Amino acid sequence: MIFMLALLLTCNTITASELTSLGQVRTEQRVKTRSTKSNGTTSGKKASEIYRSVEQMPRYPGGEAALMKYLGANIRYPEDAAKNNIEGRVVLQFVVEADGSIGEVKVVRSVDPSLDAEAVRVIKSIPKFTPGRHDGKAVAVWYTIPVSFQLTHEEDSDINQ
Numbered sequence: 001m002i003f004m005l006a007l008l009l010t011c012n013t014i015t016a017s018e019l020t021s022l023g024q025v026r027t028e029q030r031v032k033t034r035s036t037k038s039n040g041t042t043s044g045k046k047a048s049e050i051y052r053s054v055e056q057m058p059r060y061p062g063g064e065a066a067l068m069k070y071l072g073a074n075i076r077y078p079e080d081a082a083k084n085n086i087e088g089r090v091v092l093q094f095v096v097e098a099d100g101s102i103g104e105v106k107v108v109r110s111v112d113p114s115l116d117a118e119a120v121r122v123i124k125s126i127p128k129f130t131p132g133r134h135d136g137k138a139v140a141v142w143y144t145i146p147v148s149f150q151l152t153h154e155e156d157s158d159i160n161q
Contacts, residue, residue: 050095051141054134058096058141061130071147074122078114082151086112089148090119098138100128111149119147 060067081087088111095103105123107116123145132141 048098048140051132051134051139054132054139054141056133058100058129058132058143061127067126070126071122074125075118075147075149077149077151078118081112081114081149085151086115087148087150088112088115089146090116091144091146092119092123093142093144094123095140096129096131096143097140098131100131100138102126102129103140108144109146115149118149122147 060070062069089109090107090111091109092105093108094105097103102124105120107120110116129143131138133139
C-alpha cells in the first residue's frame with residue numbers, strides 16, 4: 001500500500017470568530033517584549049506591537065499560489081502518522097516580522113504531535129514575505145494558515161476509475 005500526501009492549504013480563510021467557536025484561541029496581549037536578556041531585563045528594544053489586521057497584509061513573493069507550491073514541495077508526511085492513518089487540519093499562527101522574516105510560530109488547532117511538528121518545521125523555513133504595512137510603515141503581523149494532511153491510497157484511485 002502506497003501513501004501519497006495531499007496538501008490542502010488555504011491562507012487567511014479562518015476567521016477569529018471561527019477559531020473562537022472552536023475554543024482554540026486564547027486571549028493574547030498585542031504588545032510584547034521581543035528580546036530578553038538572561039537576567040530578565042530587555043535588551044534595550046522597545047516592546048513591539050504585533051498587528052492582527054493592517055492596511056496591507058503581508059504577502060508571500062508570488063502570492064498564495066507560490067506559497068502553496070512551496071509548502072507542498074517541502075512538507076513531508078510523518079511516517080508514524082501515515083502508518084497510523086492519522087489525518088487532519090493543523091491550524092497555525094505565525095508572525096511575519098517587519099523585515100518579512102518568520103517570527104513566533106504556534107499551533108492554534110492541533111491534530112497529532114507529528115503532524116503539528118511537521119507543519120511548524122515547514123512554516124519556520126519559509127523565505128521572507130513582503131511585510132505588512134500600517135500607516136506607511138512595515139509592521140509585524142499575525143498570519144493564520146490551516147494546513148490539511150490527507151492520506152490517499154493509490155489503490156483507491158484505481159477502484160474509482
